[in-house]
Amino acid sequence: MAKSPPTAKDNNTRRFVFNAWLLMLARDRFALFAAIFLLVLVGVALVGSFALEDVATKQNLRGRNAPPFDFNKDWVFWLGGDALGRPLLARIFLASRNTLMIAASAVSFSLIIGCFLGLIAGYTSKFVSHLILRVADVIMSFPSLLLAVIILYMLPPSVINIIVVLAITRIPIYLRTARAEVLEIRERMFIQAATVMGASNKRIIFRHILPIIIPTMVTIATLDFAFVMLAESSLSFLGIGIQPPEITWGLMVAQGRPYLTTAWWLSFWPGLAIILTTLSLNLLSNWLRVVLDPQQRWRMEIGDQKNG
Amino acid sequence: MAEHLLEIKDLAVVFNTIAGQVQAVNGVNLHLDKGEVLAILGESGSGKSVTASAVLNLIDMPPGEITAGEIRFKGENLFDMPPARRRDINGKNIAMIFQDPLSYLNPVYRIGWQIEEALKVHGAKEKEARLETLRLLEKVGITEPISAVRKYPHQFSGGQRQRVMIAMALALRPDILIADEPTTALDVTVQAQILDLLVNLQKETGMALLIITHDLGVVAEVANRVIVMQNGKVIEAGSVRDIYFKPSHKYTKQLIKSAPGKGKFSLGTSSSNPLLSVSKISKNYGVFRALKDISFDLMEGETVAIVGESGSGKSTTAKILLRLENANSGSVFYQNQDILTLSDQDLLKKRRDIQMVFQDPSQSLNPRMTVLQLISEAWVIHPDVLPKNKWLRRVEDLLEQVGLEKEYARRFPHQLSGGQLQRIAIARALALEPKIIICDEAVSALDVSVQAQVISLLKKLKKDLGLSYIFIAHDLPVVRDFADRVIVMKEGQIVETGLTKDIFLKPQKKYTQELLLASLEPDPDVQLARRNTRKKLLEYKI
Known part of the structure; x- marks a missing residue:
């Protein structure tokens, strides 16, 4: 990437910038909660899931579908037990590892690749643009789950393969949005001004266009997070995704489905985890969009109570 | 009552x-x-x-x-x-x-x-x-x-x-x-x-x-x-x-x-040394011929104004000179090289010498960059102009040169007024120490008093730095005050060209006369006379 113009890089300035960001985060209460929630979640995924692995996989047939809020039991049973009597809370903790890894990797791969291809399709020659777009059309015209089924039928189901499949099927979303934005931004006058100065295509794409489309892309990515989690669970449900005893939230929802009328908590708690994660990401991306835009940043700097 | x-x-x-x-x-x-x-x-x-x-x-x-x-x-x-x-x-x-x-x-x-x-x-x-x-x-x-x-x-x-x-x-x-x-x-x-x-x-x-x-x-x-x-x-x-x-x-x-249009006419430049030599450039968009064989010279230290109505091809001319668009035929000679046929690498070197100031500064400055980043971007692209440790100092100098406080370096475009932004845009053009600046309607979007300030800034820079300008405008009074020579364009062709004084006082072609009559003077008496002439012209036509 092109070198950026000077910014004072001594430690003091860096600390100052970091503090300013923290302050702006503190000003937006929703974003602050979201950030804390996500931090805790990542902590749980990294540490908690390993510590609870044994507890979470231990079957206890007498405690099948144990109802939640029975505080006489061990704390891992507070959210109830599943069809094999395993503690739901511990299993949610355990599942967070796989879930977050698959969703985060798939989303970030598709975000990076889609964004990159979109920038190229939007800014370079017609031929390249057509080539990229037609490939995207092919991916899009295929129902994404069907595509995943075909690929995973040929490849052995593993975490890596699922990530690859999910990433590929989601690329066109980012690609097409990025391209559409680029087509609009490239006509703006400051792009012409940069060309007049002699800026290379690389510099114009990465220094002038990319920063403007990033907030949109990140917003789409956070929304897509939930979709990817559910798509992964559909694949698992079909038996070509994550295989038990491996576990993800989506798979937990799917496994709880037959018991919905008798033991709602089997699907409800992992479903709630999915919702809260997506919501937090969304709130945080909303905050990020405002902070990244110099014309809107003052809303956070002066501590406006209304959000963006 | x-x-x-x-x-x-x-x-x-x-x-x-x-x-x-x-x-x-x-x-x-x-x-x-x-x-x-x-x-x-x-x-x-x-x-x-x-x-x-x-x-x-x-x-x-x-x-x-x-x-x-x-x-x-x-x-x-x-x-x-x-x-x-x-x-x-x-x-x-x-x-x-x-x-x-x-x-x-x-x-x-x-x-x-x-x-x-x-x-x-x-x-x-x-x-x-x-x-x-x-x-x-x-x-x-x-x-x-x-x-x-x-x-x-x-x-x-x-x-x-x-x-x-x-x-x-x-x-x-x-x-x-x-x-x-x-x-x-x-x-x-x-x-x-x-x-x-x-x-x-x-x-x-x-x-x-x-x-x-x-x-x-x-x-x-x-x-x-x-x-x-x-x-x-x-x-x-x-x-x-x-x-x-x-x-x-x-x-x-x-x-x-x-209000522009009252100053003395320029006497033209003494230099007869063409800095930029445009000959017979044409540009077609499909079957539409936007430019038809445009030729003119820009002398050293001269201000040439290109005036015309929308669709006359004046902005297209500027874009071709800057290689933002490619001409269908013709040549533009600068320092004995045809810049229309230069390779990208050679062009990069020449870009330094020809810079542009756009019409609307709020559009032509990237809203996500600070003034410091905006101006020093020129040196990122052309690293040989200035070593990195001198950037901040030079930006402050440039800001001073265009009449702004050096504190503005940390600001973002939306925190500045239109006139200040246009000064930043000029400072950015100056960062590369160009020989020629092309101003495309550079003052049209500004208030009258700010317009006068920017024009006098451009004049001062011309004197101090020996710049040459190609000044594209539809506003005749501004041109009258600023230009040495005027080129009148209509429908992709040059109608008339001459010293500013001659164009304004003794226009030869009918279109130039119409253009001058239609332009508005702040003086009510002059305007009344003009309106009457226009009416007569109209009756004559019928």
Whole structure:
């Protein structure tokens, strides 16, 4: 990437910038909660899931579908037990590892690749643009789950393969949005001004266009997070995704489905985890969009109570 | 006391923003009588449009709030009326036309339908409405109204769209027509036609006309009386001649002084050394020939102005010189090299020497970069100009050179005013130490007083740094003050070229004469003479 113009890089300035960001985060209460929630979640995924692995996989047939809020039991049973009597809370903790890894990797791969291809399709020659777009059309015209089924039928189901499949099927979303934005931004006058100065295509794409489309892309990515989690669970449900005893939230929802009328908590708690994660990401991306835009940043700097 | 048609008393409007309260209009008094043309003159932010919006209840509330005053129409206070009655007055008694007709007309309906709609809403029958529409279109000078009613807004030119909008406004025979910058977006010759049309219609119907403008020329051309506004206050009012010849307020004096077109003519440059030599460039867009064999030279230290109306190819010429577009044929020689055929690598070196200042600085500066980043970007692209540790120092020097404080280096574009932004854009162009600066309508978007400041800055830089300019403009008075030589373009061809003095005082070609006659002078007497000449010319034509 092109070198950026000077910014004072001594430690003091860096600390100052970091503090300013923290302050702006503190000003937006929703974003602050979201950030804390996500931090805790990542902590749980990294540490908690390993510590609870044994507890979470231990079957206890007498405690099948144990109802939640029975505080006489061990704390891992507070959210109830599943069809094999395993503690739901511990299993949610355990599942967070796989879930977050698959969703985060798939989303970030598709975000990076889609964004990159979109920038190229939007800014370079017609031929390249057509080539990229037609490939995207092919991916899009295929129902994404069907595509995943075909690929995973040929490849052995593993975490890596699922990530690859999910990433590929989601690329066109980012690609097409990025391209559409680029087509609009490239006509703006400051792009012409940069060309007049002699800026290379690389510099114009990465220094002038990319920063403007990033907030949109990140917003789409956070929304897509939930979709990817559910798509992964559909694949698992079909038996070509994550295989038990491996576990993800989506798979937990799917496994709880037959018991919905008798033991709602089997699907409800992992479903709630999915919702809260997506919501937090969304709130945080909303905050990020405002902070990244110099014309809107003052809303956070002066501590406006209304959000963006 | 006689009753006025419209009377505004002590009007005060504030806007509540998060940054605090902004007093947009502060104690404005004015009145308008039947058959009168009143102009409100002011620069951006003076509150002139807000005042007019208050009359038609167009202010968004909140954030806007009318804190004091009253507006009386035929003696009735508009603020005391029920909303239904007020809506009834809008359009029927008081109509308004806007600066940009394209955003005012609905793009998905035929214009005939849109005018009929206005008539039908206020109770006309289907057939009547259709006949009336045709009559109105004919009246505002749309040729072939019968086919025009079936067209959509995008099928008309800017001037025609403005005519359609006037027809719509006149549909209900209003007592008052408010025109908010009605000709700002139009070419000079079209501007003159539209103003003529407005004045004629006003005389014919006897309505009152309230024109809001920033242009002294428009005031001189159409108005009987003028009100000068600044910072939400009326600072001076009187007849057009009184205000122009005997201004009493400091601001008015300065406004009149900074109006372009009164300075001495340049005597031309002594240098006969062509710096840039353009020969026979042509550009086609499909079958449309945008440029036809354009040739001219730019001497060292010279300012060449290219004037012409929209579609004349002046901006295309600039784009070709900068290789933003490729020419179909022709050559541009600079330092014995044809820059139209240079490879990308060689071109990068030459780019340093030819820089550009764009029309709208709020568009041409990346909103996400600070001033420091914007200016020093030039050195990121051309690292050999300046070592990195001197960047900050040099940016501060450049800011000082264009008349800004060095503290501005940390600011973002949206924190600066239009004039300041254009100075930043000039500083950015200077960062590469160019030989030639191409200004594409570089001062058109600025207020008159700011315009004068930027022009004098450009003049000073020319003297200090030996720059040459290609100055593209549609505004003739500015060109008169600034250019050494003028090239007049029309429909992709050069009509006439010569020293500024010769072009302005002894124009040879008919088109140049028309252009000069159509341009507006702030001096009401000069403008009157011009209007008469124009009328004679018109009669002669018929």
